[in-house]
Amino acid sequence: MATTPATAPVLFDRASLRARLARAQAAGAATFLLERATEDMADRLLAVSRGFSSAADIWTPGDGLADALRGRVGSVDPIGFSEAEALGLPPESLDLAVSALAFQFVNDLPGVLTQIRRALKPDGLLLAAMLGGDTLTELRQSFAAAEAECEGGVSPRVAPFADLRDIGALLQRAGFALPVTDVDRVVVRYASAFAVMADLRRMGATNVLRERRHTPTRRATMLRMAQIYGERFADPDGRIRATFDIVWLSGWAPHESQPKPLKPGSARASLEAAVKGTSPSPGGGGSTRMK
Numbered sequence: 001m002a003t004t005p006a007t008a009p010v011l012f013d014r015a016s017l018r019a020r021l022a023r024a025q026a027a028g029a030a031t032f033l034l035e036r037a038t039e040d041m042a043d044r045l046l047a048v049s050r051g052f053s054s055a056a057d058i059w060t061p062g063d064g065l066a067d068a069l070r071g072r073v074g075s076v077d078p079i080g081f082s083e084a085e086a087l088g089l090p091p092e093s094l095d096l097a098v099s100a101l102a103f104q105f106v107n108d109l110p111g112v113l114t115q116i117r118r119a120l121k122p123d124g125l126l127l128a129a130m131l132g133g134d135t136l137t138e139l140r141q142s143f144a145a146a147e148a149e150c151e152g153g154v155s156p157r158v159a160p161f162a163d164l165r166d167i168g169a170l171l172q173r174a175g176f177a178l179p180v181t182d183v184d185r186v187v188v189r190y191a192s193a194f195a196v197m198a199d200l201r202r203m204g205a206t207n208v209l210r211e212r213r214h215t216p217t218r219r220a221t222m223l224r225m226a227q228i229y230g231e232r233f234a235d236p237d238g239r240i241r242a243t244f245d246i247v248w249l250s251g252w253a254p255h256e257s258q259p260k261p262l263k264p265g266s267a268r269a270s271l272e273a274a275v276k277g278t279s280p281s282p283g284g285g286g287s288t289r290m291k
Helices: 014-027 032-046 064-069 109-119 137-150 164-173 193-203 219-233 271-276
Strands: 052-058 073-079 094-100 120-132 177-190 240-252
Touching (some): 014 193, 032 064, 032 094, 032 120, 032 177, 032 240, 052 064, 052 109, 064 073, 073 094, 109 120, 120 164, 137 193, 137 219, 164 177, 164 240, 219 240
Parallel strands (some): 052 073, 094 120
Antiparallel strands (some): 120 240, 177 240
């Protein structure tokens, strides 16, 4: 019996997203996360020992990323925002695809990654950053507690975010070779929960879930949310924390020159022998980095 292909669930109202991004730009966008991702993108590409003649910038808000990559890449063509999530890229037409802080609002991320994979030439690179992981965990927890207490139920307030493992699996599913994911955790301190929400509006990143509540939140619920946020996530000086996890993903279109995994059973030395032949150096240890 023939099966019907699975259709990706429509989580986000991308028409509303377009309107909110435009409103944020007109009002003076909050771009500190985007600027961080843009600078990191340029640094990461500098570490790649090959040139790129043609690149596509997929849905990155503003022109900052394309500007930062000029001189590093032959040409950077912006792909305009699409509510239908169709990229319209010819097969094997790109050396490089980049995107900064856009993929977290994609309904069919596997489909978009597959479109990019097809558009890359052999040995072409995808490098992208998206919000994921524990982003806005403090706000999510505070809203959930306040609504449960004041309204007897919880409504979707903050979009679900993918984690590293999920994104790595999606890269493999789309056919990318040598997939890599990592996370850059940014903790920003604010005077209040309302200041967090004001920044989200200036990012165009307020709630665009299709199943979001369309009626105004009760004042008592908002005040209780802010109180819970301050009680649970404040530093000793009274300022609160907001977590943003910038998840980085990269993968290559397969090419014969790329490293290949060894076949099972082909290793010439055992792990046990390697472990027995080494010992920790005196005083050895790791390092901790805080941001």
